[in-house]
Amino acid sequence: MAVITISRQFGAGGRTLGKMLADKLGYIFADNSIIRKIAREAKVSTDWVRMIEKEGGTKLSRIISGMVSQSWIERILSTSEDKGYIDEQLYLDYLVLFIAEIADEGNAVILGRGSQYILQNHPDTYNILLINKPENRIRFMVENYNVMDKKAASIIANEDKRRINLYSKLGKKDYDDPANYHIVFNMAHFTPESVIKIIIAILNA
Amino acid sequence: MAKKILIVDDDPDVRLFNSTVVEENGYTALTAENGEEGYKIIKEEKPDLLILDVLMPRQSGLRLYRNLKTEKAFKDMPIILLSGIARRTFLRSQNALTEFEGEEVPEPKTYLEKPVEPAELAQAIKDALNG
Numbered sequence: 001m002a003v004i005t006i007s008r009q010f011g012a013g014g015r016t017l018g019k020m021l022a023d024k025l026g027y028i029f030a031d032n033s034i035i036r037k038i039a040r041e042a043k044v045s046t047d048w049v050r051m052i053e054k055e056g057g058t059k060l061s062r063i064i065s066g067m068v069s070q071s072w073i074e075r076i077l078s079t080s081e082d083k084g085y086i087d088e089q090l091y092l093d094y095l096v097l098f099i100a101e102i103a104d105e106g107n108a109v110i111l112g113r114g115s116q117y118i119l120q121n122h123p124d125t126y127n128i129l130l131i132n133k134p135e136n137r138i139r140f141m142v143e144n145y146n147v148m149d150k151k152a153a154s155i156i157a158n159e160d161k162r163r164i165n166l167y168s169k170l171g172k173k174d175y176d177d178p179a180n181y182h183i184v185f186n187m188a189h190f191t192p193e194s195v196i197k198i199i200i201a202i203l204n205a
Numbered sequence: 206m207a208k209k210i211l212i213v214d215d216d217p218d219v220r221l222f223n224s225t226v227v228e229e230n231g232y233t234a235l236t237a238e239n240g241e242e243g244y245k246i247i248k249e250e251k252p253d254l255l256i257l258d259v260l261m262p263r264q265s266g267l268r269l270y271r272n273l274k275t276e277k278a279f280k281d282m283p284i285i286l287l288s289g290i291a292r293r294t295f296l297r298s299q300n301a302l303t304e305f306e307g308e309e310v311p312e313p314k315t316y317l318e319k320p321v322e323p324a325e326l327a328q329a330i331k332d333a334l335n336g
Contacts, residue, residue, distance in 0.1 A: 041262070090268075096267075096302060097260065101294045104291060118301040122297065
């Protein structure tokens, strides 16, 4: 009934590794499914949830109030006839509830989104952090996601911003501190396969 | 005068079920569809007891519980949590919010997991009102 959280610098291979690990263990892999669940519950589109994550409420409000009315935004982003609603607080409530729910069911690999903090006292949970040099992260994106160097660098910069914003919502700045994790892998020195072997050995120890 | 019990749940069937149990036991039922609406009614009507769902639109029960328990005027209001979310998941989520936001809230005295039998809910209401 173990739970593995994978935090990562974007481009360090967290999603690839998480999926491989979940497949190998027969666990569920929770990544974007959390966002889809939040969107479904709030009756808004996944784009709206991602915008909350990326921009944060204050900046988002400024953008919206400066351009168009909130009701118009809500209407075009809503996925159903019922009017959807989400704000930063509701996002956070749903996030902690859904991550806690996945963990309580057990046998899960959860990618990011503060899960290492949400589950810090959860029994049988292993928190893993993946890091890598910026140039390697860009190379990983180019090789695995079929994008050019410049585009890869831009995606990584965007995702780093989303990460900073998400953690600032949680009042956390120490997300790259090794003390928050059971294991930190510098992916400049490991393949996903070797990391999976190590994690499985730890689970079986 | 009959005691007032506020039911906050986004599911109309659950609101109807809970209202029926409340009224059949001699209390007055008030209803709200989410935490935000529930909080307005709490301020206006000052109910004697709150029956609260957890996963709701606009404002969750996780948040309303937290707000009430940290607000002087309402921190002693009895609350029955009645949810499809397991108790341990609710507690873990509250602990996470405490970690992120700093303010600790007490564990709920009564937490019922759906589905609940009418007699079980009636007894929980009686116990909660008697302190």
